[in-house]
Amino acid sequence: MEAGKPVDSEKKHRLMVQQAYPATLDTPESEASSFVAGTVSQYACQRRTTLNNCNKKFTDAFEILAENYEFRENEVPCLAFMRAASVLKCLPFTIVRMGDLEGLPCLGGEIRNVIEEITEEGESSRAKDVLTDERYQSFKLFISVFGVGLKTSEKWYRMGFRILEEVKADKTLKLSRMQKAGFLYYEDLVSGVSKAEADAVSLIVKDAVRTFLPDALVTITGGFRRGKKIGHDVDFLITSPGLRQEEEVLHKVIDLWKKQGLLLYYDLVESTLEQAKLPSRKVDAFDHFQKCFAILKLHQQRVDTRSCDTSKESDKAEVKDWKAIRVDLVVSPFEQYAYALLGWTGSRQFERDLRRYATHERKMMLDNHALYDKTKRIFLKAKSEEEIFAHLGLDYLEPWERNA
Incomplete structure (x- = not known):
């Protein structure tokens, strides 16, 4: 303000993240990187990972290669590249030479070769080849349709389909209800959801x-809780501290939205908690909560205001003034809410490593419902995410620090 213009930032004004990277302000960059490397854990749940990714050119290549392995159902190298991407995302510096990798976990020979090529050539020839691969391009297109997974993509590819127009043109193909909705609202759904749209949907929900x-806790989870500005859908966790009335709420909400003309599609999956064996031994296991996978009609004026004037809709029927938005609603019993919130916040790699850490380092079993101590043979109760981290002996990470 004294200078009357923007001035250069000085080192003395920079805040360092002491918990994760105790490098001093005077440490040269190369020394800082090697010092940091020794403190980086193999587990994402012990690393603070914000959306500030200093190594995007490497992690983008890793994610393309991981996705290609996933499409080919080759799990081991897929996980290896995902873990490597996750490690590089947490670094507070950009890798400029191979020496910067010293002491970092989860970086095997194949991964180092990709890093070396990018540092020398500026790009990965392997990732470039994948992007032009016909099979990869087709799978990428197919899975962009709501309701289409790897098995369906494989089936369509074997049938000779390469683009979505070919799938839509085949009259003999039997699509599921979800896939029909996916094609019907494809343009809206594939365009993503902005933070403003997510906030507007949050008000509706x-x-x-x-x-x-009236006393329900309704919490936005997933990428938006981790601070993302755009996502594929909006996830909500619902619970109630009162009597066990939450089982009925989704049925009532669905009926209300039908009357209001807001519900374009829904698939209600009832809770399987009663027959569940908790917690699950599988790292990537599905949970047993009641869920609703829906597509909602979001009127454009709701993005900015809470008012939704539908009285003039008939006058401008030919002008589409709404957007289809993917919404997932998950209902949790109140006593499992903290575990459900932790599990549904993500990211996927963070959750996977959190469960791996619990199993291998703490002799515990963790899922979206509970934490079981195998040594003491007891379930550990928790009213908050902080308590779960404490049970596991971990420093608490804020949601925005879990973008692994």
Whole structure:
């Protein structure tokens, strides 16, 4: 302000993240990188990973290669590249030479070869080849449709389909309800959801749920809780501290949205908690909560205001003034809420490593429902995410530090 213009930042004004990287302000960059390397854990749950990725050119290449292995159902190298990407995302410096990798975990020979090529050539020829591969391009297109997974993509590819137009043109193909909705609202769904749209949907969801459960906790989870500005869908976790009324709330919300003309598609999956064996031994196991996978009609004026004037819709029927938005609603019993919140916040790699850490380092079993101590043979209760981290002996990481 004294200079009357923007001035250069000085080192003395920079804040260092002491917990994760105790490098001093005077440490040269090369020394800082090797010092940091020794403190980087193999587990994402012991690393603070924000959205500030200093190594995007490497992690983008890794994610393309991992996805290609996933499409080919080759799990081991897929996980290896995902773990490597996760490690590089947490670094507070950009890798400029191979020496910067010293002491970092999860970077095997194949991964180092990719890093070396990018540092020398500026890009990965392997990732470039994948992007032009016909099979990869087709799978990437197919899975962009809501309701289409790897098995369906494989089937379509074997049938000779390469683009979505060919799939839509085949009248003999039997599509599921979900896939039909995926094609019907494809352009809207594939364009992603902005933070403003997620906030607008949040108001619709909270209004509907609290109509029937006034004391309900409705929390946005997934990427938006981790601070992302854009996502594929909006996830919500719903619970109620009162009586066990939450089982009925989704049915009532669905009926309300039908009357309001907001529900374009829904698939309600009932809870299987009663027959579940908790916690699950599988790292990537599905949980047993009641869920609703829906597509909601978001009127454009709701993005900015809470008012939604539908009285003039008939006058401008030919002008589409709404957007289809993917919404997932998950209902959790109140006593499992902390575990459900932790599990549904993500990221996927963070959750996977959190469960691996619990099993291998603490002799515990963790899932979206519970934490079981195998040594003491007891379930550990938790009212908050902080308590779960404490049970595991981990430093608490904020949601925005879990972008692994």
